[in-house]
Amino acid sequence: HAKKTGGNNFQFFTPRLNQMAHERFAVEAELRRALEHEEFVLHYQPKVDLVTGHFSGMEALIRWQHPVRGLIMPEEFITIAEESGLLHQISKWIIPTVCRQIQQWQQQGIGKISAAVNLSASFFQHRDFEETVEASLLETGIPPECLELELTEATIMSDPQRVLGSMAAMKALGLQLSIDDFGIGYSSLSYLKKLPVDKLKIDQSFIRNIARDQDNAAVVRAVISIGRSMQLKVIAEGVENASQLAWLQAEGSEEAQGYYFSRPLPVPKMTALLKQNANFLHNPRGREQLKQ
Numbered sequence: 270h271a272k273k274t275g276g277n278n279f280q281f282f283t284p285r286l287n288q289m290a291h292e293r294f295a296v297e298a299e300l301r302r303a304l305e306h307e308e309f310v311l312h313y314q315p316k317v318d319l320v321t322g323h324f325s326g327m328e329a330l331i332r333w334q335h336p337v338r339g340l341i342m343p344e345e346f347i348t349i350a351e352e353s354g355l356l357h358q359i360s361k362w363i364i365p366t367v368c369r370q371i372q373q374w375q376q377q378g379i380g381k382i383s384a385a386v387n388l389s390a391s392f393f394q395h396r397d398f399e400e401t402v403e404a405s406l407l408e409t410g411i412p413p414e415c416l417e418l419e420l421t422e423a424t425i426m427s428d429p430q431r432v433l434g435s436m437a438a439m440k441a442l443g444l445q446l447s448i449d450d451f452g453i454g455y456s457s458l459s460y461l462k463k464l465p466v467d468k469l470k471i472d473q474s475f476i477r478n479i480a481r482d483q484d485n486a487a488v489v490r491a492v493i494s495i496g497r498s499m500q501l502k503v504i505a506e507g508v509e510n511a512s513q514l515a516w517l518q519a520e521g522s523e524e525a526q527g528y529y530f531s532r533p534l535p536v537p538k539m540t541a542l543l544k545q546n547a548n549f550l551h552n553p554r555g556r557e558q559l560k561q
């Protein structure tokens with residue numbers, strides 16, 4: 270039992286902390302139930318090739334379809350899931366689910382399309398991770414380069430030696446590797462050179478005010494230039510309007526992702542978009558119609 274000698278502050282905070290602990294416990298229980306009842310869904314967001322205007326790939330983003338609360342976004346549950354160890358099981362579901370979806374799209378004649386999965390540090394470092402990837406590739410027979418993994422700088426730096434080993438193993442299998450939210454972390458350029466990555470995803474915070482904020486513009490130019498000299502692809506995240514797109518095109522950016530092209534879509538809508546062979550640069554009307 271808590272001491273009662275903490276003064277007013279203590280008494281003020283205690284009920285709130287209890288409340289938070291209680292809510293957290295409730296969320297954990299709910300997450301467990303959600304896993305059993307398969308309430309998680311993946312939405313997919315296009316990545317656009319700025320040269321051709323076509324799909325360059327897509328990103329799988331998790332949502333929780335709660336029976337009462339409706340669609341819950343990852344920011345509301347990923348941290349609790351990770352801290353309570355449940356993200357492990359969720360991740361073991363995500364990887365095969367994405368591989369099966371890629372397989373299905375191929376069987377529907379859509380052709381070779383890649384999808385990216387976001388990975389938490391704890392799962393990437395777990396031995397189950399490599400087994401899960403290998404088993405999913407084996408089961409579905411999809412080309413390994415169709416599966417892309419997105420890691421943040423924080424994930425990489427959490428245990429560089431170990432993560433580097435897993436990254437090398439994934440490259441040996443033929444997967445694509447990206448650094449997500451690039452620019453807000455603390456990885457040094459000398460370190461970047463040692464990483465077996467294919468792509469840098471510029472964090473959306475730099476894209477937001479790109480036309481007006483000289484500091485952000487400088488960061489984005491620098492990342493594009495690092496990409497060129499290190500032979501890494503660069504993709505801009507969070508492109509929401511035509512002026513951001515124009516700025517990126519003028520700077521020679523080759524890939525982008527954001528609400529301007531499409532929000533993350535549930536599978537049926539994404540399938541429709543894929544079947545249209547949508548051109549995101551030349552067919553803004555088609556694009557508008559498919560916006561949620």
Ligand code: C2E
Pocket residue numbers: 314329330331342343344347363386387388389419449450473506507508509526527528529533
């Ligand atoms: P992220 O991987 O950096 O994903 C990009 C986020 O930005 C997504 O949010 C996406 O919906 C959103 N976004 C895309 N375009 C735009 C835009 O033009 N404007 C704005 N304002 N936002 C845009 P979402 O789906 O809520 O995911 C948030 C984060 O949750 C992700 O950031 C990722 O870190 C994490 N996450 C999502 N799915 C998974 C998953 O399956 N596993 C793990 N471990 N983390 C996930």
Ligand code: MG
Pocket residue numbers: 328387419449
């Ligand atoms: Mg991502």
Ligand code: MG
Pocket residue numbers: 449450470472473506
């Ligand atoms: Mg990101």
Ligand code: MG
Pocket residue numbers: 450
């Ligand atoms: Mg993010």
